[in-house]
Amino acid sequence: MRSDLCGDLRPADVGRRVRLCGWVAKRREHGEHLAFVDLRDRTGVVQCVVDGSVEARSEWVLSVEGTVRARPAGTENPDLPTGAVEIAECQVAVVNRAEPPPFPLDDRSAADEAVRLRYRFVDLRRPRMQRNLRVRSAMVAAMRQSMVDQGFCEVETPLLWTPTPEGAREFAVPSRLHHGDFYVLPQSPQIAKQLLMVGGFDRYFQIARCLRDEDLRADRQFEFTQLDLEMSFVEPADVQRAVTRAVSAALEAGEMARVGEPVGVAEVASEAARRGRGPRGSAASGPSGERDDPARAPEAAEVAVMTWFEAMDTYGSDKPDLRVESNLVDLGPVFAGTEVRAMVAPTVKGLCHRGGAELGRNRLDALTDQARQLGAKGLAWFRIGGQSGALTVDSPLDKFLSADERAGLLSATGATPGDLVLVVADEWRVCCDVLGHIRQELAGLAVTAGERRLCWVTDFPLFDGVDDEGRPAAAHHPFTMPHPDDLELLDRDPLAVRSQAYDLVLNGWELGSGSIRVHREDIQRRIFDVLGIGPAQAEARFGFLLGAFRYGAPPHGGFAVGVDRLVALAVGEENIREVIAFPKTQSGIDPMTGAPKPLGARQRRELGLGPLAER
RNA sequence: GGUCCUGUGGUGCAGUUCGGAGUGCACGCCGGCCUGUCAAGCCGGAGGUCGCGGGUUCAAAUCCCGUCAGGACCGCCA
Known part of the structure; x- marks a missing residue:
């Protein structure tokens, strides 16, 4: 239907006959002899000149055929990438009419977020949202490429998983074939990826959706995306190096994707300048040949490393903001x-x-x-x-x-x-x-302000305080390997035991966390003892994992990067809803679809769910 | 479960302190004028359950109580 994209046209295209499709961003009529229509697609806007009045309103979908020409001297618009040219002799076809948008679509205007979410399909047309999701796509692609380049194998794991009553609250899915039984949606692919290690996939990764039924925040949604990875025969530094490479690749790709976008050109310029002179290469240099491919980010950005104790003692936080x-x-x-x-x-x-x-x-x-x-x-x-x-x-x-x-x-x-x-x-x-x-x-620093300061925080405590019954609670998860120097403290003074768990932190935001896992049954049993999980209980909860570990479990460890947070930081958003196409509100509602909603009686019956109590 | 902020034509706000007629601004929308605009300009017009319910009062957008929605945070997020 079209020969070109609106935002791509430049003086080099002058003289070409083009067909464009897009939405009416703006219309300026000058009587019955002249009208301007700014036509917008995902690449930007271009001005179409119509001799005569035009039957087109805001956000109508048009197909325009015309000739690219240089704008008359003095009428160029330097604020527009396409501002040196315009489309003349336009034949305009109305592809679809549209009601006036419920809120202004230009990035200057603010709109109530509830309204934006109700009309998200319109909101997504805004340059800001277009940029955010396109940068996200570029960053995910770069991460995936980086992982593949580093020899990782992408494996999908089940969304319909089994309840593991530890940690975050789970979303439950009733079983139609087994009334009264439930699957749960995974809080993360944690156990599955450890089983993949037993299965010999010694470098696994996945861009994984994770689901946790916990209260929402600016940086938390029910469902979120992680770059999830796991490696066998490694020490923490090996995992950290792999993660740093992937994150650096993502950040660089994000910056490149921002260059040339109509939004925030000045910010991109300053970012690019910073990138040009920024120190780098604290991690070992990557394999040769990666260096010239910007999508691969061969070398890691500069990353500080400190222990959890140092972080707490010096910055008063386990996610220190080094700015x-x-x-x-x-x-x-x-x-x-x-x-x-x-x-x-x-x-x-x-x-x-x-x-x-x-x-x-x-x-x-x-x-x-x-x-x-x-x-x-x-x-x-x-x-x-x-x-x-x-x-x-x-x-x-x-x-x-x-x-x-x-x-x-x-x-x-x-x-x-x-x-x-x-x-x-x-x-x-x-x-x-x-x-x-x-x-x-x-x-009072916004997380997106100023420079980016990454740091690794290592040697987290194995247990974080005690629960209601006075028992130590796992700080990370119950499969975290204790620090080798502290093994003998496990029974004597568990709260003093350090672990081989580590977080990646950027400007005070936790970007992800990981650990070396327990792969030996005797150590796992001692940890379960401290946690108050007896052998029978352990078997009931994690039997399939413990069983698997008896069949040749390699030492292994891994990490998970919060993709939504990483992208938000890359595009300068303080709220991950701005980098998610269809997010939920703080109360877990989708204003567009109205979800969650009641289930019909018939569907409930099929699922073996009884009638609901009166609401 | 808790604390705080917000809710006023389609959008963004002012008005709430200290009660007095739905008062105001900008954008958008509709109509008219306009041959080089680009946040076009000029003229005219339409559009309101002041989130909802109750209370106090001669009188409530404004004060009080409750409630709903959105947001920020605490708890929670192995």
Whole structure:
């Protein structure tokens, strides 16, 4: 039906007879002798000149035949990629009429998200959504290519899986053939991919849909996509290298896909510049021959590596945002023998916020409330004034501080006039959590702002606190291999055991996590013991996995990258709904289809589901 | 389960503090004029259950209670 795409036409095309199809982005009529129609398709818009009036309204679907010509001198539009040319002598055919759109489709205008989602098919026509989903496609293609290049084999695993009552809440699917029995949709292909390792596919990957029936957030949907991978005969660094390559390839492909798009040209330019001078190559260089193919991203971006303890101790978070300058400092020595009651605690940590002395009492009170909500007994604040050499301290606590303590506080935090020092004295974990939250909040950085700072966080604890019955709870999942140095602690002091689990973090967002898995039955049994899962229970829940492990399980480990989050960051969106074609609202509703909806009586009967209670 | 923010013609907002006639702005829509516009311009017009329900009051978009929807967050997300 068409010879060209609207956004592709350039002066080189002048003189060509073209046929275009698209939607009316804008119509400008100048009486009965002249009208302009901006015709839009996925590549952009081009101006069509109609001699006479034109019967076409916004979003009507048109087929236009005409001749490309240079615009008359002085009428070029430098804001448009096609702005040097126009389509003349147009014959316009109306392919389909359209009602006026329920909201403006240009990217300048905001629209209520509920309305956008109800008319998502129209919303998707907007350049921003077109860009987001096309960048996503390019990034997924690059990841897939990177994995294949690295020798991984793509394998699909079942969506109709079996209940594994651990971890996230599962979506259940009633069985028609076995009334009363249910499949569940997988929270992730975790167990399936471990079975693939036993099956000898020693490098597996999948662009996998995962489903978790948990409450939704800006960065969480019921269903989301992971780059899921698993490898045999590896150490954590091997997995991390493979993941870093795939993620780097995706990010580069995302940037390339953004170049030339009508949206955010300036941002793309600055990104490209950054890419040009950015340091790289911390990971081992890839096989030769990949270097010149931009879709393959042979070398990894620069990635920091730190242990979980370092991350918590220094940044107050297991997903540290390395863009934020101020870090937590240990004030234990300063307040070692203090008589200030508020500072007597196992740990005293401080945070210096540059320029924070201007914060008013209301803000400081709000921060204190927040600290209490996060479990701290309080939050001490010190507004630093004066000038270097003669600092003054404004704080309710100041009159209780000794001269040494005041000096120690200032030197340890490196505070200068105009700064705000915040101090929490409590258990180590509370100090870290509270100051970590406040550090992030005071920085006020959007996840998409500025540079991208990737980091690996390693050596997570094997268990994260205790559950309601006082039993340690698995931090990652119950198949995570303990750190080899901590094996003997497993029975004595399980909460102190580190694991071989690791996260990939970008600007404070967890992009994914993984671990080396337990492949030996004796260690698995000891872990189940700690978790309070007896042999019978373990057999009932994970029998097929444990059974498989008796038939020659290789040592293995893997990872899963959150694709939605990665794409969101790449296109500068803070909400993954913007990179998903048909997302759900925070209450799990699809405003377009109305799902979820009741099932008819007949369908319920077929599925063996009883009548529902009155609603 | 909880905290907070939002809800006003099709869209985006102002009006809510301190009650006084559905008042206002921009865009869009409909009609007219207009031969080089491109966020076109000019003139005219239509379009409202102020989310919904209840209460207080002579009087409620505005105050109170409840409820629904959307969003941000906490819990939750092995």
